[in-house]
Amino acid sequence: MVCPQCGTEIPSGLQLCPQCGTAFSTNAAAGSTPPRAATGGDLPLAPHTDGKAIASLILGLVSFILSVLTGIPAIVLGHTSLSEIRRSNGRLRGRGMAFAGLAAGYVSLVLFVLILAAIIIPNVARARMDANQSAAAVTMRVLIQAQATYAANYPESGFAAGLATLGPGPDGSCTRPTAAHACLLDKEYKVLGSSVCTPGIWCTKDAYRFTLVPVGSPATDYILTATPLTENSGRRSYCATASAIIRSIYGDPLSAPPTTVQECESWSQI
Incomplete structure (x- = not known):
């Protein structure tokens, strides 16, 4: 028995x-x-470490060298591993490895973004400054040409005494140009021909301020000046005289324009 x-x-x-x-x-x-002998399939399986958790940890550590190339895969594998471990009912281990891989991956991602921002933001700001400075130089050329046209049209007045003289007048009408309001500025530059832009008064266009000061009466010369609104708008100020040569000086925005033709001509020619 x-x-x-x-x-x-x-x-x-x-x-x-x-x-x-x-x-x-x-x-x-x-x-x-007799009872059936127990087989190996009836025995509970010992928990083992999830391979994705190991891979996440390794890729996360390598991401401090290769940055997001391995950091992003470490994040993906870490989240996948944690999900599988949670559903395994204790058959899978490696939660700590998965968390470590996730943390390293996210750190590498944050570092990558910070480094990228440190490179891009100054370049964008510099490009914006360059664009502002180029636009100001173009405006200077337009105003110089308007002055030459004014002197040719109204020789008895010499050059325009102020930016407002080159504009349309208080009513904005250009039906009958006069020496007082010559209507020599088109729509894009009309703001500089406003009636408030009298001699020595700064008037703003885009990121720069402009002013025109006559020399003599009638004006036999003039000092045309442009300066940035702020130090972030540009680092160059410009001036020009009847010689029609644009000159520049590097530095902070001007609080006052050059007071003499000689001072303007001491700046560097562009």
Whole structure:
């Protein structure tokens, strides 16, 4: 006979299993069958470390060298691993590795963004300054040409005494140009011909301020000046005289224009 509880062979006549002490009847023991031996498939599997967690950790550490090239995969694998570990009911380990890989990946991503910003932002600001300075130089050329045209049209007045003289007048009408309001500025530059832009008064166009000061009466020369609104708008101020040569000086925005033709002509020619 065989014990139905532990499978031990029972000598005839015994009513108790000598191995486990289970009581049984002779008939039950005789008709019983030995229990199925336990197989390896019935044993619980030992938990093992998730491969994605390991990969996330390795890629995260390497991301301090290769930045987002391995940092982004580390983040993706870290999140995937944590999700699989959470659903594994204890069969998978490696939560700490996945978190470490995630952290390293995110750190590399933040560092990449900061480095990129440190490179791009100054270049964008510099490009904006260059564009502002170029636009100011173009405006200077337009005003110089307007002055030459004014002197040719109104020789008795010499050059225009102020930017307002080159504009349309208080009513904005250009039906009848006069020496007082010559209407020599088109729509794009009309703001500089406003009636408030009298001699020595700064008038703004885009990122620069402009002013025109006559020399003599009638004006035999003039000092045309442009300076940035702020130090972030540009780093060059410009001036020009009847010589029609644009000159510049590098530095902070001017609070006042050059007071003499000689001062303007001491600046560097562009």
